Amino acid sequence: MTELLIYKGIMCVAVFLLALGVAAYATLWERKFAAFLQDRKGPSRAGPGGIFQPLADGVKMFMKEEIIPNVSNRSLFILGPCLFMITAVMTSVVIPWAKPVMVNGHMYDLQITDVNIGVIYLLGVVSIGVYGIMIGGWASNNKYALLGAVRASSQMISYEIAMGIALIALIISSGGSLSLKDIIEGQDEGVCNFVWQPLGFLIFFICALAETNRAPFDLPECETELVGGYHTEYSSMKLGLFLFAEYINMFISSAIMAGFYFGGYNFPFANELYSAMGLEEGSWLISLIGFGAYFTKIVLFICLFMWVRWTLPRFRYDQLMNLGWKILLPLSLLNLLITVVIEYFRGNIHF
Amino acid sequence: MQLTNRKIVVSNKEQSFMERLYLPAIAKGMMITLSHLFKKSPTIDYPKVKRPIAPVFRGQHVLKRDDNGAERCTSCGMCAVACPAEAITMTSGERKKGEEHLYREEKYAATYEINMLRCIFCGLCEEACPKEAIFLTDRLVDVDFERNDFIYGKDKLVEKMTERIDVTKRQTPEVLEFKKIPGLKHNELFDGNKLNKGNKH
Numbered sequence: 001m002t003e004l005l006i007y008k009g010i011m012c013v014a015v016f017l018l019a020l021g022v023a024a025y026a027t028l029w030e031r032k033f034a035a036f037l038q039d040r041k042g043p044s045r046a047g048p049g050g051i052f053q054p055l056a057d058g059v060k061m062f063m064k065e066e067i068i069p070n071v072s073n074r075s076l077f078i079l080g081p082c083l084f085m086i087t088a089v090m091t092s093v094v095i096p097w098a099k100p101v102m103v104n105g106h107m108y109d110l111q112i113t114d115v116n117i118g119v120i121y122l123l124g125v126v127s128i129g130v131y132g133i134m135i136g137g138w139a140s141n142n143k144y145a146l147l148g149a150v151r152a153s154s155q156m157i158s159y160e161i162a163m164g165i166a167l168i169a170l171i172i173s174s175g176g177s178l179s180l181k182d183i184i185e186g187q188d189e190g191v192c193n194f195v196w197q198p199l200g201f202l203i204f205f206i207c208a209l210a211e212t213n214r215a216p217f218d219l220p221e222c223e224t225e226l227v228g229g230y231h232t233e234y235s236s237m238k239l240g241l242f243l244f245a246e247y248i249n250m251f252i253s254s255a256i257m258a259g260f261y262f263g264g265y266n267f268p269f270a271n272e273l274y275s276a277m278g279l280e281e282g283s284w285l286i287s288l289i290g291f292g293a294y295f296t297k298i299v300l301f302i303c304l305f306m307w308v309r310w311t312l313p314r315f316r317y318d319q320l321m322n323l324g325w326k327i328l329l330p331l332s333l334l335n336l337l338i339t340v341v342i343e344y345f346r347g348n349i350h351f
Numbered sequence: 352m353q354l355t356n357r358k359i360v361v362s363n364k365e366q367s368f369m370e371r372l373y374l375p376a377i378a379k380g381m382m383i384t385l386s387h388l389f390k391k392s393p394t395i396d397y398p399k400v401k402r403p404i405a406p407v408f409r410g411q412h413v414l415k416r417d418d419n420g421a422e423r424c425t426s427c428g429m430c431a432v433a434c435p436a437e438a439i440t441m442t443s444g445e446r447k448k449g450e451e452h453l454y455r456e457e458k459y460a461a462t463y464e465i466n467m468l469r470c471i472f473c474g475l476c477e478e479a480c481p482k483e484a485i486f487l488t489d490r491l492v493d494v495d496f497e498r499n500d501f502i503y504g505k506d507k508l509v510e511k512m513t514e515r516i517d518v519t520k521r522q523t524p525e526v527l528e529f530k531k532i533p534g535l536k537h538n539e540l541f542d543g544n545k546l547n548k549g550n551k552h
């Protein structure tokens with residue numbers, strides 16, 4: 001029992017720190033990447049190449065004056081960013097980071113917990129994330145914040161549907177399990193799910209952009225129209241939590257996309273490589289290499305998120321709704337239909 | 352009338368299927384931004400890297416001393432007269448006995464102030480100076496918060512003997528040649544023997 005608690009404790013802390021660390025450096029990399037795309041240099045003063053910029057930003061956020069508007073609903077105002085942050089971190093619970101490791105004759109999954117309805121858990125937690133923004137925007141008692149919050153919630157709810165249907169198609173073609181571990185393990189040998197689900201991936205990616213409130217779907221916080229969107233009234237670290245949670249969301253959705261569609265910690269000829277190196281199952285090195293592969297994919301996806309952000313202009317609200325309801329939803333249904341037909345002929349489903 | 356050949360006729364024609372897909376256009380746009388990823392940034396890391404400046408760059412002024420350490424300025428006021436921005440003010444003092452090592456001639460500038468906010472760094476003071484006392488240098492005027500702090504007195508303008516300021520760049524052969532043009536009074540005074548035969552304006 002104590003062994004289990006220690007293992008779970010270590011995993012929780014490790015994944016939490018990983019998510020926070022990646023999110024912190026994603027803020028720096030976002031600015032750097034934007035600068036590179038725009039022929040600039042980006043932050044370069046804090047440490048070599050600006051490597052300590054996230055620390056400086058963090059200190060700045062903590063040192064800033066904290067303002068809670070008189071007219072706001074105080075408790076909800078504080079609850080908003082907390083909820084958003086908590087749900088952002090909670091999604092990382094079900095993600096398997098690497099192959100199991102053998103310690104003292106026990107196999108330990110490098111995953112906080114393997115829920116057998118992991119996909120549903122993910123969708124559930126992601127949809128709770130709306131509440132953080134909604135409550136925060138509403139409690140501010142500011143029309144811009146409220147508009148941003150309304151936009152955020154309608155956008156996230158709209159795109160969750162197409163996302164869910166794209167995931168159903170994925171689950172059908174990957175063997176029917178809702179556990180993330182099974183989905184990733186299913187891509188161990190052979191091809192990754194992207195080969196069978198290219199359209200599904202495209203839909204999922206677009207929905208992930210909308211769910212994380214990233215450009216070109218960053219209407220909830222569009223500066224040109226809504227001052228700061230739902231976090232207009234926020235200052236100090238509460239604003240920091242909102243911004244930070246956005247990057248954690250981005251990290252987690254990159255991890256989910258890399259896991260669902262691109263094999264997670266599997267990579268082509270992985271098993272051949274391991275046997276050539278003489279590694280047995282449960283070896284630390286296998287997990288390390290697998291995690292490296294997974295992490296590389298995640299970083300590439302984060303770069304893709306940023307690349308999209310610094311290329312495409314923001315959607316208009318009606319265009320956003322049109323895209324979500326009139327294009328992505330029928331397209332995901334079509335994808336589901338095609339998947340079912342293909343899987344029937346592949347012999348994976350029987351009537 | 353056609354001014355350029357970049358005219359485009361606006362049309363509201365229906366978009367083709369490929370255009371309505373948007374994805375090709377998005378991919379095209381993404382490739383454009385990607386190509387910029389590999390371009391060199393034109394940014395200069397200013398305090399670390401400084402752009403080369405012209406040899407005759409006109410920056411903050413210096414009041415020169417001669418090789419013995421005496422101030423060259425005699426408070427004649429030529430620079431203040433020449434200054435189009437009226438940035439220079441001065442008061443004169445008379446050299447006492449025993450101050451010969453401080454001031455080159457009997458009259459000297461007791462105070463000498465340049466308002467750096469008025470100054471347009473044209474260099475006319477330098478041209479007007481008959482004593483080769485004031486020069487513009489390649490130093491930049493520091494940023495400050497108060498307007499009064501931009502009025503530089505002798506404490507900031509007169510060079511220290513320990514850290515003399517090199518103005519040889521301002522006295523290139525061309526400049527020295529230029530200064531020999533008749534009408535520029537100070538050359539004749541500088542030569543010493545000739546009297547002022549310059550043109551009167």
